[in-house]
Amino acid sequence: MMISSTLELSNLPATMRQHLRAVSKGYLLTMTTDSTTKRCIACGLEKPISEFYMEKTSTGNKPYPRCKPCHIIKVNSRPLNRVRTDKPLVASEATAIKFLNRNGIFTASGKLSSYKYLDAVAWGCVRIEIKTSHKREGRFDFRFSYQQKNKRLQADIIILQCFHNIKTTYHIFPANHPAFYENGALKSVSYSLRGQSNDHGLTTEIMNAHENAFHYIEEARQNIIRQLLAR
Numbered sequence: 001m002m003i004s005s006t007l008e009l010s011n012l013p014a015t016m017r018q019h020l021r022a023v024s025k026g027y028l029l030t031m032t033t034d035s036t037t038k039r040c041i042a043c044g045l046e047k048p049i050s051e052f053y054m055e056k057t058s059t060g061n062k063p064y065p066r067c068k069p070c071h072i073i074k075v076n077s078r079p080l081n082r083v084r085t086d087k088p089l090v091a092s093e094a095t096a097i098k099f100l101n102r103n104g105i106f107t108a109s110g111k112l113s114s115y116k117y118l119d120a121v122a123w124g125c126v127r128i129e130i131k132t133s134h135k136r137e138g139r140f141d142f143r144f145s146y147q148q149k150n151k152r153l154q155a156d157i158i159i160l161q162c163f164h165n166i167k168t169t170y171h172i173f174p175a176n177h178p179a180f181y182e183n184g185a186l187k188s189v190s191y192s193l194r195g196q197s198n199d200h201g202l203t204t205e206i207m208n209a210h211e212n213a214f215h216y217i218e219e220a221r222q223n224i225i226r227q228l229l230a231r
């Protein structure tokens, strides 16, 4: 007499069917007692099932292929997250970060901080937005993203990095400097070397006054510390 195995299975109670499926998949050990042993694929030793961690599967618990000590060795030797958090996303940011460090201001890529969107962080707390421009037709243009314009700029300091033909200059501003705002909203700015002024113009006076103005970073740091201590 031939009885289809599927037909036979479907006639069985659910718990029995589950058990049979487990057996057919080699999970029989999960249904047995501690007296059952299993060979570890790493050390090759035959060990009691209690010496193996259990893995939850849809059909019940199943022992890991490695015994507990071998499993721990494997987990601990896994490589950590390979994403490099110490490297800035953009080369120009790396240049600016190097510049600040050369001038005695400990600065790291923003990715190292809890603010992943930040360009850079000085002294572990001062949030820095770096805007870069190459000289084009005698002027530098610095644009803020749509997001930055619509939300508040999440930074304490704005650094304008100007790539001239042979040198790079850095202009350091507090993030709330009026030159960056119009009716309370952040705006893109530009700086013309010919001294032409327009609505978005940063004057030569402003740019010169803020070139290498490192004290703004120190003031921002002290403000943050003062606020922390006042809590």
Ligand SMILES: [Zn+2]
Binding pocket: 040, 041, 042, 043, 044, 045, 066, 067, 068, 069, 070, 071
């Ligand atoms: Zn082992």
